[in-house]
Amino acid sequence: MQKRARVIYNPTSGREIIKKNLADVLSILEQAGYVTSAHATTAEPDDAKHAAEEAVKARYDLIVAAGGDGTINEVINGIAEQEYRPKVGIIPTGTTNDFARAVHVPRDVIKATKIIAAGQSVAMDIGKANDTYFINIGGGGRLTELTYDVPSRLKTMLGQLAYYLKGIEMLPSLKPTKVKVEYDQGVFEGEIMFFLLGLTNSIGGFEKIAPDAKLDDGKFSLIIVKKVNLAEFIRLVTLALRGDHIKEPNVIYVKSEKVVVHSKDKMLINLDGELGGETPMEFQNLKQHIEFFASVDDIPATDLFIKENS
Secondary structure, eight states: OOEEEEEEEOTTTTTTHHHHHHHHHHHHHHHTTEEEEEEEOOSSTTHHHHHHHHHHHTTOSEEEEEESHHHHHHHHHHHTTOSSOOEEEEEEOSSSOHHHHHTTOOSOHHHHHHHHHHTOEEEEEEEEETTEEESSEEEESGGGGHHHHSOHHHHHHHTTHHHHHHHHHHGGGOOOEEEEEEETTEEEEEEEEEEEEESSSOBTTBSSSSTTOOSSSSOEEEEEEEOOOHHHHHHHHHHHHHTOOTTOTTEEEEEESEEEEEESSOOEEEETTEEEEESSEEEEEEEEEEEEEOOGGGSOGGGOHHHHTO
16 A cells, blocks of 8 residues: 655745645655645644644654644644654744754755655654643743744744844843742742743754753753843843853753743743743653654764664
8 A cells, every 4th residue: 555645734834935846845755655645724723733633534654744833833733642643744944943953854845855755764752731732842931922922924024033133122021930840850939031941952043052952862951041130131142042051050951851830920831933821831741752754864863862872
């Protein structure tokens, strides 16, 4: 029986780049031995998630998520709960493409499709936040809200620069939040500027914020930035861009399989750049839960538990 592939794509992502190259994408997959079909997502809420659920029910061998991190996140949410989970390929056409960067999948549509066709795959961790799943990052605090504060039109026009501009605009209004964060090694109670949970080493387009993150070790990289003044906050952010923040006294940086966050005031939770609810929130790392096609040979051994220990 021939293998079947379902391509779930956002037709407007990346200035409609996937829509323009869809015939070539399907052709490459067919040459790799797949019977292919495609679904163009709509503006309806969770459309990509529902399309993935239908593909799981039909027992497709491969689901390809083509779009930005938000599209990939929806597809994963349609797969993660299921007993049968197809392999997943990604074609990144969004603004930051953090997950694609972490697994060394290029933004070029044809090159990304050829990586899927080449057949290299690896089982990777995903995160669960209460009843929602994420593949790259979870977080809370005013600064983490900038990804869904930036209008889609501005992201299309300016790309990642739109996030930087919004971040600068938000700096004067940043206020700490009183929280209780429980993690494997202990508990932190106090005021924080924000917290992040990384599944990869690529966060917001930067690859040194969680410098020793692994894709498949079953642990989050938890970063907590304690209450600081604006000048100190800017200094810490600058250090983080170079990976020099993890030993700072106002930063907690630990590995944890489970994290529970409570806050005195309302704290919105960011999951893969989208609004994922609010506290209280329990995060669990699901070790090697989904198998992704990736350029495995190009992923450094330090980024994969299975490589580092083989």
